[in-house]
Each structure stands twice: as C-alpha cells, then as structure tokens.
Amino acid sequence: MNASISTLSKEDIVAEAKRLGAALVGFAPVSRWAEHGDLSWEFDPRRLWPLTKTVIAMAVPSLLPITETDDAFVYRSQYNNTNQLLDKIAYRLAAFLNRSGHPAINICRDGYGDGVMRIRPIAVFSHVWAGHYAGIGEVGWNHCLVTAEFGPRHRLVSVLTSLELEGDPMIKEGSLCNKCLMCQKACLTQAFSGDRKRDRRSNMNKFACFDRRARFKNAQHCGFCLKVCPTGEDRKVYGTPKVVQYLEERRRIFAENGVPLDPVASTEP
Amino acid sequence: MPNATGKEDIAAQARALGAELVGFAPAARWDEANCGHRPRDLWPRAHTVIVLGVPLWLPVVEAAPSQLGREQIIVTDKLLDEAAYRLANFLNGRGHAAINVPRNRAGEPESPVEATRVFSHVRAGELAGLGRIGRNHALLTRGYGPRVRLVSVFSELALDGDPLLAESLCTECGNCARICPAHALATGPDGKSILDEAACAANHQRLRAAFRDPCGFCHKVCPVGDDRRLFGATDTAVYFEEAAALAQDPFAPRFQPWLHIRKYGGFPLPEDPPSIR
Numbered sequence: 001m002n003a004s005i006s007t008l009s010k011e012d013i014v015a016e017a018k019r020l021g022a023a024l025v026g027f028a029p030v031s032r033w034a035e036h037g038d039l040s041w042e043f044d045p046r047r048l049w050p051l052t053k054t055v056i057a058m059a060v061p062s063l064l065p066i067t068e069t070d071d072a073f074v075y076r077s078q079y080n081n082t083n084q085l086l087d088k089i090a091y092r093l094a095a096f097l098n099r100s101g102h103p104a105i106n107i108c109r110d111g112y113g114d115g116v117m118r119i120r121p122i123a124v125f126s127h128v129w130a131g132h133y134a135g136i137g138e139v140g141w142n143h144c145l146v147t148a149e150f151g152p153r154h155r156l157v158s159v160l161t162s163l164e165l166e167g168d169p170m171i172k173e174g175s176l177c178n179k180c181l182m183c184q185k186a187c188l189t190q191a192f193s194g195d196r197k198r199d200r201r202s203n204m205n206k207f208a209c210f211d212r213r214a215r216f217k218n219a220q221h222c223g224f225c226l227k228v229c230p231t232g233e234d235r236k237v238y239g240t241p242k243v244v245q246y247l248e249e250r251r252r253i254f255a256e257n258g259v260p261l262d263p264v265a266s267t268e269p
Numbered sequence: 270m271p272n273a274t275g276k277e278d279i280a281a282q283a284r285a286l287g288a289e290l291v292g293f294a295p296a297a298r299w300d301e302a303n304c305g306h307r308p309r310d311l312w313p314r315a316h317t318v319i320v321l322g323v324p325l326w327l328p329v330v331e332a333a334p335s336q337l338g339r340e341q342i343i344v345t346d347k348l349l350d351e352a353a354y355r356l357a358n359f360l361n362g363r364g365h366a367a368i369n370v371p372r373n374r375a376g377e378p379e380s381p382v383e384a385t386r387v388f389s390h391v392r393a394g395e396l397a398g399l400g401r402i403g404r405n406h407a408l409l410t411r412g413y414g415p416r417v418r419l420v421s422v423f424s425e426l427a428l429d430g431d432p433l434l435a436e437s438l439c440t441e442c443g444n445c446a447r448i449c450p451a452h453a454l455a456t457g458p459d460g461k462s463i464l465d466e467a468a469c470a471a472n473h474q475r476l477r478a479a480f481r482d483p484c485g486f487c488h489k490v491c492p493v494g495d496d497r498r499l500f501g502a503t504d505t506a507v508y509f510e511e512a513a514a515l516a517q518d519p520f521a522p523r524f525q526p527w528l529h530i531r532k533y534g535g536f537p538l539p540e541d542p543p544s545i546r
C-alpha cells in the first residue's frame with residue numbers, strides 16, 4: 001500500500017474505470033440518498049460503510065439481440081460474463097483508490113445465496129438506486145435503471161469511497177421513462193401494477209417474478225421488461241423490432257407452457 | 270530463442286493484470302527452510318516462484334460472516350487465478366516455461382482438509398518476502414496484515430529472490446486465538462501456534478451452507494497492517510466488545526454497519542442477534 005496520498009480527479013477515476021472496461025461511469029454524493037428519500041435510512045450507503053462520501057456507479061451493456069433471445073444458455077452467459085466483468089472492474093477501481101490513499105470498497109454484483117431471495121428479497125445495497133443518484137439513468141416503471149445509451153439493458157456495480165467528489169447531474173424525471181407501460185404489458189407474470197398518473201413507478205411483486213421459472217419452462221431467463229423498453233441508443237444500433245413481435249412471442253410462450261393467457265396479454269399496445 | 274525477461278518486466282505485467290503485491294522466491298528457499306510443498310515436487314523445472322497478492326477490504330472482512338464477504342473472496346480468487354494464468358502465458362510466450370498453481374479451495378466440500386493442498390501460497394508469500402506467517406497461520410503483510418489473498422506462478426527462469434522480512438510482523442497479541450469461534454488456534458508446548466484445521470473447516474462449511482463463508486475472524490482482529498489506518502479502524506478491542514454491547518443495546522450505532530451487511534444475501538445463523546433475523 002502506498003502511504004502517500006495522491007490527488008485524484010473525477011477524470012482520473014473515469015479514465016481508470018473505462019480502461020478497466022466500464023461503459024458508463026457516474027458519481028453520486030452520499031447526501032443524495034437522504035435528500036431524495038426514495039429508500040429508508042437502512043439503505044443509505046453510510047449505513048453499510050460510515051466513511052462513504054461518494055458512490056461511483058458503473059455499467060456495462062447487455063447486448064440487445066442477446067437480451068431478446070429465447071436461448072437460455074446464451075442469455076445466462078451474457079448475464080454471468082457481464083457480472084464477472086463488473087466485479088473485476090469495481091474491485092480494481094477500489095484497489096486503485098486505496099493505492100492512492102483514498103479509502104474505497106467495492107460492492108459485489110451478486111447479492112444473494114441460492115434460495116435466499118425467496119425468504120428475504122432485498123440485497124445489502126441497491127446498485128440501481130446508486131446509478132439513479134449518479135445520473136447514469138432514471139429508475140423506471142420496471143424498477144430497472146433506464147439509461148439513454150442502453151435503456152434498461154445493462155448491468156451495474158458500485159464502489160463506495162471516502163473521497164469527496166462532485167456529483168454528476170441527475171436525469172430529469174420522466175425524460176428516460178415516460179411510463180409507456182410496455183414493461184407491464186409484456187411481463188410474463190404481471191409483476192408490475194400501479195396507476196401511471198399517480199405513481200412515479202410501479203409496484204413490483206418480486207415473488208411473481210421469481211415464480212416465472214416454475215410456470216414457464218421455456219422462459220427460464222425472461223428479460224421481457226428489458227427488451228420491450230423503447231428507450232436506448234442501442235435500439236438504433238441493432239434496429240428495433242416492432243413491439244408487437246414481443247407480444248406475439250409472449251402469447252407463444254403462454255401457449256407452449258400451457259398457461260392460460262392473462263388479461264393483460266390481450267391488451268394490444 | 271527466449272527473450273531476456275527481468276523481474277521488473279514480470280512485476281509490471283503482474284500489476285497490469287491486477288496484482289497489488291508481487292514477490293519472487295527461488296525454489297531453493299523451500300529446501301533451505303526445510304518445509305513441505307516444495308515447488309520442485311510439483312514441477313521439477315520450477316526455479317522461481319512468483320507470488321501475486323490482492324487485498325481484502327477491511328470494512329467487508331470485519332462484517333463477516335456475510336454474503337458480501339463471500340462474494341469478495343469469489344471475486345478476488347477469480348481475479349488472482351486469471352492474473353496467474355495470464356502471467357504464466359506471458360512467460361511462456363517469451364520462451365520461459367511457466368505454470369500457474371490455482372487458488373486452493375480449502376474447506377470446500379470438494380476438497381476436504383486432508384491431503385488436498387498441493388501447494389501453500391501462504392508459505393510461498395513468506396519465502397517471496399511479502400510478509401511473515403503469524404500466529405493465525407496467515408501471511409501477515411505490512412500493507413494489509415493477513416487481509417490478502419495469494420496465488421503462485423512457477424517459472425523455470427532463475428531470478429533473484431526478494432529479501433525476506435527479517436522481523437516477525439506478528440505482535441503475539443493473541444487476538445486471533447481469543448476470537449476464533451471454532452477454538453481452532455491453540456498454543457503448543459513449545460509455544461508455537463497450532464491450527465486445528467478440521468475445526469476451522471467445519472466452521473467454514475457451516476457458514477458456507479448459509480452462503481456466509483468465510484469466517485475470517487482471525488483476519489479482522491489482527492492489529493497488523495496499514496489498511497487499519499487507511500480505513501480508520503485501528504481499535505481491535507471493538508471486536509471483543511460487540512456481543513456484550515449488542516446484548517445491552519441491539520441498535521448500538523457503531524455495530525449497525527456490520528449487522529446490515531450480515532442481514533442481507535445469506536441465510537440466518539444461530540449466532541445472529543435477533544435484530545437481524
């Protein structure tokens with residue numbers, strides 16, 4: 001460990017994060033958790049590590065055609081590979097900060113042992129909200145972080161540091177998620193509900209989402225709420241299939257699994 | 270025709286691959302130290318052992334047993350295995366035969382304690398001058414005390430060994446033996462520290478079943494390491510006060526971060542206070 005403290009700027013940290021593989025990088029002053037009050041104090045980063053001054057949120061994309069695939073193996077590989085990459089980026093960025101004399105810890109991607117989600121479906125830290133407060137995106141109706149670059153099709157990780165850094169501007173509410181409710185309509189398990197006029201984002205039934213695997217043997221890795229989201233430059237890169245295609249696929253999955261089509265599915269966009 | 274490859278090139282490559290600590294140990298040092306796990310028993314061409322290390326972050330270690338701590342080990346072990354494999358290929362590519370010896374998974378069900386360890390990265394770290402083995406049987410380093418993970422690469426290159434640390438880093442404070450929940454550390458008749466590996470492994474497997482391994486109590490209590498100052502955690506008495514303080518006030522503020530980390534991601538354990546069950 002280097003005992004001398006070097007001065008690191010945001011630009012230095014962004015450059016290192018990108019060199020390590022991060023696609024999006026944002027900075028959230030820790031005060032934003034209490035200021036906005038979306039989460040209880042228990043999920044303030046200072047509750048996890050009292051020295052936290054800034055949360056550095058980073059993302060890598062999930063590539064749209066793979067998010068769209070019905071091949072569970074390919075989908076799962078992308079999920080695992082991006083998580084491993086993010087964990088390595090975050091660990092090494094924390095090491096970079098610590099080496100420079102600025103205390104930092106990385107919060108690992110995977111927040112649950114097998115089966116734990118079913119008894120306590122809450123992780124020690126929300127990377128999604130960190131990304132929201134770091135201005136990487138906006139928490140959307142589907143409870144994912146909707147970004148300008150990739151919509152909700154990305155994975156996130158966070159580094160907490162005691163280094164005080166200027167926060168990045170947050171995304172203006174409603175600019176990335178206009179509550180089109182496509183995620184709610186496409187969801188295989190009707191996990192999302194709420195009133196788009198009244199609520200900023202949906203209520204999510206996490207248990208309905210988990211039970212998907214038992215009900216839909218052909219949809220072990222679902223991703224409907226990610227692939228239908230119309231936001232994201234990545235749609236232009238890959239070319240956007242018509243949304244109706246996703247709804248047709250949805251009907252086929254219900255039929256193949258012998259599950260009666262739910263009322264939401266019959267609603268055309 | 271092999272390219273000339275010096276220690277500086279190798280150390281720079283190892284750091285580029287993510288190693289925070291790098292040390293060199295001539296294989297002959299195992300013979301001089303008269304200890305087991307000799308590199309040449311594993312690979313007769315081994316001339317130098319290159320030891321790579323990465324730290325574990327104290328604020329995560331001291332919250333154990335937790336799922337976040339488990340993930341920290343998984344992530345650092347993967348990073349080390351990849352760095353070691355790539356360093357071996359770097360050397361092979363320059364015409365110097367090398368192999369990486371992967372991380373041990375001691376205490377895992379697929380590797381019972383007896384007769385599984387093909388090589389001791391801890392011993393290698395000591396013989397490469399990265400630290401000294403303490404009473405907790407871990408490698409104590411100046412930077413991070415015992416809060417490091419290690420991996421080794423064997424090379425046929427003859428390279429100068431790094432200087433050994435002449436002085437022990439262990440303060441003999443006995444914190445590790447006192448805190449060990451498995452009572453796995455004892456003092457032998459000659460004053461040396463004896464590790465009951467089976468007791469340690471049994472506790473590990475119990476925590477593992479809850480996705481909250483490793484224990485690491487003997488790492489968190491160790492007063493050695495500059496990381497204690499970096500993270501503002503120089504007081505090791507606090508670990509011994511925790512249980513009594515929480516019995517008196519389950520919401521005592523100084524312990525809430527650890528309880529928060531323990532609460533999420535793994536299954537409850539009998540030793541968890543009621544406030545996080």
